[in-house]
Amino acid sequence: MAKKARLRVDEFGIGFPPRLIGIRKKNVILRESRACGTTKDTAHKRTGFFTAFRMTNWEVVWGHPVRGKTPEASADALGHRTSNGVDPHAGGTLYSINLFPFGGFVRIKGESGNERLDQDSFASRGAGVRIMIAAAGVLMNALLAVVLIAAGYRLGFPQAISDQPSKYAQISDQHIEVMGVLPDSPAAQSGLNVGDRILAVGVASETAALRELQNSEDFRNVTKELVGESVTLVVESDKVRREIQVTPKILEQTGKAGIGVAIVDAAIVRYPLWVALPKAFETVGILAKTIVVAFADIVRDALLGRPVTAELAGPVGIAVLTGQAARMGFVFLLQFIAILSINLAILNVLPIPALDGGRILFILIEKLRRRPVAVKVEMMIQQISFVLLLLLIIFVTYRDLGRYGGRITEFFKNMVQ
Structure with a gap:
């Protein structure tokens, strides 16, 4: 620009x-x-x-x-x-x-x-041209997110298909996926994890072939019928299949029969480009709104002296999470980079000196006052804000090292071996 x-x-x-x-x-x-x-x-x-x-x-x-x-x-x-x-x-x-x-x-x-x-x-x-130039980086981050999400929709995103998908959707690889596991439930005790695919079920005491499941409702009906019996589940994680034993029961948390999992019907859903692009704009808007609300909650908690419970990640955390997304697959990596890009766009547009939003703020102040802010004053504010921003990055990086240090050490050990 x-x-x-x-x-x-x-x-x-x-x-x-x-x-x-x-x-x-x-x-x-x-x-x-x-x-x-x-x-x-x-x-x-x-x-x-x-x-x-x-x-x-x-x-x-x-x-x-x-x-x-x-x-x-x-x-x-x-x-x-x-x-x-x-x-x-x-x-x-x-x-x-x-x-x-x-x-x-x-x-x-x-x-x-x-x-x-x-x-x-x-x-x-003039002020208008300078604002457009200052906002160009923010717009490019948002546009990059749209392009990546659109590419993901075109290649095929794994997503829940509980709702009736668009008539233009191309559905493949339909499966039952675990979205959550209750603590101390039969599912948790058996080693069932979030992200596992449930492929088939059978009674452990019977030698008959395992029954393939059609959808999540089919699985719920089976677990209700087999309360108190040892059940064999065939699950898949990272393209590796394994069998686990679990016993359905009446759960204390819900009062219903089951093994304590939240499941959803999922599939790989692809869209033609002319559908993927508008959906990408819609998705970026939803993600941006979610991020803004989360950021507002962080600021509110900080101002009120409450502990900040949101998971903040710095350069180290982002590197670890990027590696995890890459191992999950190319489409997951696209999705993760898109979310990072939206985060950067929102961060940069905030009216904080040393960021693009701060520069826009000074230009607007100049427009209202009809004269620019003194160069020395602006430079001092920018430098102080920049130092504070670097201190924040260092603090978050320190937290990341405490949170992900073990994974990083293990990564380098594997490289040496």
């Missing part, structure tokens, strides 16, 4: 600073004086005083420039000053990888409010 508005993009970063490494194009202008005739290097006939051509190569930038230090400088053959440091306006856009792997950023010339007279400066544009 910034480049379309003909602004200079100094850096496109993955993660939050400090910078670890970056790469950018470096332009070198070679000139050769000629009174007339053919230039040997360019093989072009010239009648002027000189010929010129541009040669592009790449330079690697390591680390973050130290405040107060002047980059080492040298002169090229033409007397132009070149720098081994990071001049923000030299060469092309710097593509960088930063220390904290949480989101990303775009650094545009003039974001600090300076250089208002330069045509390629962010500060030279």
